[in-house]
Amino acid sequence: MSFPLLTATAALPAIGAVATAAVPAARRTAAKWLALGVSLGTLALAITVLVRFDPDGARYQLTESHAWIKDFGVRYELGVDGIAVALLALTAVLIPFVILAGWHDADPLETGSRRWRPTQGFFALILAVEAMVIISFEATDVFLFYIFFEAMLIPMYFLIGGFGDRAHEHGEEAASTQRSYAAVKFLLYNLVGGLIMLAAVIGVYVVAGNFSLTEIAQARANGSLHMATNTERWLFLGFFFAFAVKAPLWPLHTWLPNAMQEATAPVAVLITAVVDKVGTFAMLRFCLQLFPEASKWATPVILVLALISIVYGALLAVGQRDIKRLVAYASISHFGFIIMGIFAMTSQGQSGATLYMVNHGISTAALMLVAGFLISRRGSRLIADYGGVQKVAPVLAGTFLIGGLATLSLPGLAPFVSEFLVLVGTFARYPAIGIIATFGIVLAALYTLVLYQRTMTGPVKPEVSAMPDLRARELVVVAPLIVLLIVLGVYPKPVTDIVNPAVKQTMSDVHKTDPKPSVEAAK
């Protein structure tokens, strides 16, 4: 038996989480280094997966399969296609930066404070989330996927509720209340989604007799497993609802701004750049493969909801006064693009959507982490409390601008490639929707540049006049992300080469081919 590489990528951070939690209370720094080491080890394993993966090989590779709950056909089945590999790599790349950026976020407060910040717990929880996200990307058994899709709520709940920004305009008491509210809202929204999905998961088992994604998809493709139209649609909705909460899609999005606002910046990155991606990923993998006909049936409504997300999220971002809430609404707009790309049912749309997930992860991480550094210096999330920062901290301002330019999809940076692919892929089938979505690029420039102008330019506010520029640790976090944004903007081929064959498969699952150019079609 070969080495279970996929299991190892999830097991390492899982074991690391336990080990980090077990570090004695006094050895805080050791716990941090341990967590960082584990996340780097996981990155090394993910790179091994990337290298071993053959884009032109079988659909699912590095597969592992073991009987688990024999009586109910639940199997421990793992395997990755190109889409999963890309997201696995994204997760493994981002976690070390999340850990490094949050280096001091869970240090104990000064003496006299009631609250004790368990440093070990903070880093252990991050690693636990990483392990669960990774296994969600790898699971090809519906039940196995479901368990971890739900289980990751627990560590996320504690990360949001337990660790907030150091300073708060209304004092620690109010902050704690708001944090709890955000954490519970996050939990309940996602639990409701999960419960509905659970019913659908059971429904799939009732209809198909097992939980294996590959078997069911194959049976559906060759016609040996028939689903009544209505059954398929109900099951599809059950899955989709849970993923739409997680993604999040309008109007199920309101938990995200609360959660991202209250969580520390690295945890906010964990939510939007990593955990939420499981939702959009699962739409591609489970909704389209298990329920191809229902997916096509629901497409018009989903596209309209996605379009609303794009415009609505961007408009709301323009109206925010809180830096982190602004980034949250921008993310809602971007998730609209991702979902639109998936359901446009073109290869450009779906490859673009997958690439978008990766690029959005990197660009939001860059912007949000720098925002976090900024907030930690001044002790306020309010945009109005800043002004003229570029004069005192030019490097911080410069990196913030680059993160912002990536968020507005400036050509030359990675997000442009994915956004344009999604737009063109949607436009090819639904011109009107594609054109309206294009307004998103103007709105993105508006909220990004207004944010930059209000915080970084103008006369230096007295409160920021002594603000130090980025420190070495912070530069180590930001610089590689910026390099990635530039490299993937100029040369995205390594990612698209991996993703394209997988998307081709998905396209054939739903029996769709790209529309022909009108000049050719006329001939």
Next chain:
Amino acid sequence: MENLIALLIAAPLLGAAVLLVGGRRLDAVGQWIGTLLSAASFVFGLILFADLLGKNAEHRTLTQHLWTWISVGSFQADVTFRLDQLSMTFVLLITGVGSLIHLYSVGYMEHDERRRRFFGYLNLFLAAMLLLVLADNYLLLYVGWEGVGLASYLLIGFWQHKPSAATAAKKAFLVNRVGDMGLSIAIMLMFTTFGSFAFGPVFSHAGDASEGKLTAIGLMLLLAACGKSAQVPLQSWLGDAMEGPTPVSALIHAATMVTAGVYLIVRSAAIFNLAPDAQLAVTVVGAVTLLFGAIVGCAKDDIKKALAGSTMSQIGYMILAAGLGPIGYVFAIMHLVTHGFFKAGLFLGAGSVMHGMNDEVDMRRYGGLRKYMPVTFITFGLGYLAIIGFPFLSGFFSKDAIIEAAFAKGGTQGWILGGAALLGAAITAFYMTRVMLMTFFGEKRWQPDENGNEPHPHESPKVMTIPMVLLAFGSVFAGGLFSIGDRFLNWLEPVTGHSEGHSPISAATVTGATMVCLVIGVGIAWAQYGRKPVPAVAPRGSLLTRAARRDLLQDDFNHVVLVRGGEHLTRSLVYVDHTLVDGVVNGTAAGFGGLSGRLRRVQNGFARSYAVSMFGGAALLVAATLLMRAV
């Protein structure tokens, strides 16, 4: 030889990277690194130019493929460069004028503590602008298109601590983004129509597409051009862009970037030639803008804003010519090049005046400066004569050709467009004479600035005057050099095509009429600003004057409709999201788990137990179902 094309871009790009990442170590030498790399690019351009000249006219196209950029299904975008007569012309203009302005900036920015960064941005601009004109497909062109927009944003807002500069920079970027929507949609249309957006396939298959599609593509390209080239209705950003340092105004907002819209239309000739409705729209935009900009230019007392109005107006001429189709393409580009010389020269002259006048920009506080700054006066004066179309200077040849071409369109349209172009010539003569008289002639009207410093006007250092002198040479001789023997026409024709049209009036009549307009314009300006002393405080003025001072109320319109309307919209949406969407979703969820009620009781710690119970419930449900199945 084609391998040299990438170096054209690589040199300034390297400069930008080194200067922006290099840190304080390079503060002392940064300006020379930037200038040298810009000059290197110009030298590469000259070598390539010599190479093209040595070839047969039909074989003057070089391409260089670097790598596949994006490839998904049939969507193929390559990093491929194309150097032909059209892009060669731009390369020489961009790197030539660009290098001169780098040199000028060495003097102009001497005392700015962030000088290294300034030169980094300038180099970034050069690289992006070269990418724009060398790209072999529209998506790569888009990268350059937004790249110059970014450089423009950074340079307009270079003095970011001034709120007005930061606002102007943001405004320029945003208005340009509206134009970018046009470019995005045009590229998407090309992809769905032709299956490609590379120049070769699109141009060769243009004939197979329906006229409706081509018109749509043309109109979207026009929208893009309006944004970048500050044409009505997306012109509002250019005046504010004068917040940037003056060398930036000369290079980006006069000579090169703002002419990118003209390049886009001329480059897309194959599409526009088959879409007459789109062409008509282009000519209308050009004619309206050439009058709009000229009127605004008449009313401004800020020397840079007067010149900005003039730029808008002159680009209007180019857009008009480009809309005329093969009758006008060559002259659009010829005017673009001559304008690049004289307008860059005029801006550098304005910068030189400001340099000697404590950065004063109000022409009502100038006057009589010819005695104090002779070189600036002479070079500025030659630029002035060129732009108003004084016989045998550069502007005379290129503008005259456009006016003739407008008449040659024929029919009522020809008369209207030609008439507008003639009227524009008269107004140009008026406002430029006004600038000239208010700045260099009459009594001195200087006042101490707010710190009480009396200005001591003086000539600028050599490093600034030498570029001005060289540009003045271009302003005087370029037009004649291009026109004698139809050199410029023969050079560009293989790319753009050319046809003569049928003018209802003879070329001599047009030239005569242009001269009459010139004399009238200069005469009125002389009567108003030459014979009488210029009041140091602007008179109230007529309704039109007051409107023109406010950019013909364009910003007021934008403010009421877009800014205020937008603010109301976002504010109400924030409210709706908070109360309605959140409330309704929570309320609906109440049926499932009593979400909203629980949320309100969070503080009591109930929620946690509910969460636990929901998890427990889920687990039970699974167990029960599986058990039933097993039984």
